[in-house]
Amino acid sequence: MNSEEDRYTRHRLIDWWDQERLHHARVMVVGAGAIGNEVIKNLALIGVGHLVIVDSDTVELSNLTRSVLFRAADHGRAKAEVAAERAAEINPDIRVRSLVGDLEFDVGLGVYRDMDVVIGCLDSVQARLALNRLCRRAGVPWLNGGIEATIAEVSLFDGRSGACYECAMSAAMWEERNRRFACGGLRAEEADQKMPTTAVVASIVAGYLVNEALLLLHAAGSLQKEGLAFSQKLYLTLKPYHFGVYDLPENSECLAHDTWEPIEGIEQSKEIATPRLLLDLAGESGGAVELGFDLLTQMRCVECGAVETVLKPLERCGMEWTFCPDCKTRSRQPEAVNWLDAAGPYADVSLARMGLPNGAVVSIQGEGTRRFLQLSGGDLFGEGWKG
Amino acid sequence: MSGERVVFYLQTADKTRKAEIVLPRTMTAQDLIRASTKRWKMLFGSNYVVTNLSLNRQLLPFEMLTEERVRDHDTLMIQPLATHGGE
Numbered sequence: 001m002n003s004e005e006d007r008y009t010r011h012r013l014i015d016w017w018d019q020e021r022l023h024h025a026r027v028m029v030v031g032a033g034a035i036g037n038e039v040i041k042n043l044a045l046i047g048v049g050h051l052v053i054v055d056s057d058t059v060e061l062s063n064l065t066r067s068v069l070f071r072a073a074d075h076g077r078a079k080a081e082v083a084a085e086r087a088a089e090i091n092p093d094i095r096v097r098s099l100v101g102d103l104e105f106d107v108g109l110g111v112y113r114d115m116d117v118v119i120g121c122l123d124s125v126q127a128r129l130a131l132n133r134l135c136r137r138a139g140v141p142w143l144n145g146g147i148e149a150t151i152a153e154v155s156l157f158d159g160r161s162g163a164c165y166e167c168a169m170s171a172a173m174w175e176e177r178n179r180r181f182a183c184g185g186l187r188a189e190e191a192d193q194k195m196p197t198t199a200v201v202a203s204i205v206a207g208y209l210v211n212e213a214l215l216l217l218h219a220a221g222s223l224q225k226e227g228l229a230f231s232q233k234l235y236l237t238l239k240p241y242h243f244g245v246y247d248l249p250e251n252s253e254c255l256a257h258d259t260w261e262p263i264e265g266i267e268q269s270k271e272i273a274t275p276r277l278l279l280d281l282a283g284e285s286g287g288a289v290e291l292g293f294d295l296l297t298q299m300r301c302v303e304c305g306a307v308e309t310v311l312k313p314l315e316r317c318g319m320e321w322t323f324c325p326d327c328k329t330r331s332r333q334p335e336a337v338n339w340l341d342a343a344g345p346y347a348d349v350s351l352a353r354m355g356l357p358n359g360a361v362v363s364i365q366g367e368g369t370r371r372f373l374q375l376s377g378g379d380l381f382g383e384g385w386k387g
Numbered sequence: 388m389s390g391e392r393v394v395f396y397l398q399t400a401d402k403t404r405k406a407e408i409v410l411p412r413t414m415t416a417q418d419l420i421r422a423s424t425k426r427w428k429m430l431f432g433s434n435y436v437v438t439n440l441s442l443n444r445q446l447l448p449f450e451m452l453t454e455e456r457v458r459d460h461d462t463l464m465i466q467p468l469a470t471h472g473g474e
Contacts, residue, residue: 034473057474066473123472125434146469151400152468170417170448173434195471202473233445235438235466237400247444 007093008047018218018372023049025217026114030131031056031102031121032079034066034199035145039119041068044094046214051096052111054103054381055082066199077322082170091231097380104130104293108359110378112138113263114218117213120144132157132165137260141216145209149196150238154204155248156212158230161261167251181376184334187295187318202239208234225372263361263372270360270375275340278373284366288339291362295354296336297346302333311346311354351375393452396462399427412453416446433451434468
């Protein structure tokens with residue numbers, strides 16, 4: 001009996017369990033907070049072979065009441081890195097990769113496309129909306145987990161059809177989401193909201209999330225998926241106990257239902273690719289490159305007329321950008337676009353300069369046509385894996 | 388009961404508020420949330436959805452309380468969305 005058989009002997013006693021399938025599985029965990037910690041721990045224990053952990057935050061002492069992978073000595077370190085290290089300690093058989101950054105702007109769509117399932121353990125509606133759109137574009141199923149003090153929910157979304165997270169957005173929720181942005185789309189300053197929560201509710205919801213991931217991974221073979229169906233939500237309260245599974249209806253007018261396929265891989269990296277090069281490559285020199293996000297091109301001062309070229313994703317730029325260094329007033333206004341063409345001023349600027357990550361996918365719009373090109377560099381399964 | 392109105396049971400997720408109510412079928416889930424959060428002084432700032440427990444189906448915000456979505460004497464629940472990851 002080799003060491004792997006020793007480690008997974010109890011799993012193999014489960015008649016439907018396929019350890020080999022799990023060993024080859026690729027799962028991304030977005031958010032390494034309380035839920036994410038528990039999810040990562042469980043995925044490592046059960047031997048899911050390839051984990052990608054995405055989080056932009058650092059460990060704080062207040063996380064230690066809920067985060068099983070963190071220690072006081074980790075204070076100030078990147079959550080994704082610490083969680084990846086601990087997951088590799090828990091199970092040296094698995095390969096873990098950490099991505100310290102924003103799920104939308106630092107992780108290429110190509111990375112999402114490589115996953116069998118994405119598990120969202122996020123802290124805001126805004127982050128869920130972004131992940132939902134990315135998974136829909138990539139055509140990858142994703143699980144959403146969320147908690148409050150004594151309530152929890154898990155929902156499962158197909159990356160290609162049916163209801164998505166955005167379908168259920170109400171006008172009030174959009175209003176709240178839009179309060180995060182001010183002045184032409186710049187990020188508004190937010191008060192740091194502290195939410196009441198415990199390790200108990202986080203571990204419960206994480207158990208359901210990983211169970212759903214297990215069922216989904218096994219269902220990729222011949223097994224009928226049990227548990228949640230796509231477009232269903234499990235909702236539970238702990239005080240008093242209540243448990244239900246509900247259908248989530250599809251909103252036919254939802255703007256997030258935009259699967260990008262087929263996606264063609266190209267050899268050009270973000271450092272080499274420019275809008276002109278991509279348009280030429282696609283044979284659409286008169287077309288446009290759709291970035292998939294709003295690009296802040298310039299800040300223009302309405303007081304003194306000074307202009308600064310920026311070229312960053314608009315959502316990454318805060319109100320500090322309104323300050324004009326020339327006239328020392330807060331009078332600058334943003335100018336943004338979500339597409340670029342070969343005739344414009346940024347036709348020969350690299351996509352790296354515009355903030356696109358490795359493995360990003362751009363949409364090329366021609367006359368009545370649309371093609372999707374994936375830049376190189378998004379393969380996380382080559383060099384650099386831990387474990 | 389006329390087909391223009393529906394009678395149903397409404398409760399909050401924590402079960403601290405319950406009521407049998409009669410409303411026009413033209414009312415939407417979002418209208419119901421707005422009225423309930425005001426009447427029952429529910430936590431301001433949370434996002435809520437309406438779920439029909441009798442049909443195991445969540446309602447979209449703009450959906451009206453039509454016969455296929457809410458039958459007489461169904462039980463509906465106002466549920467806060469759980470939107471945190473626990474930091």
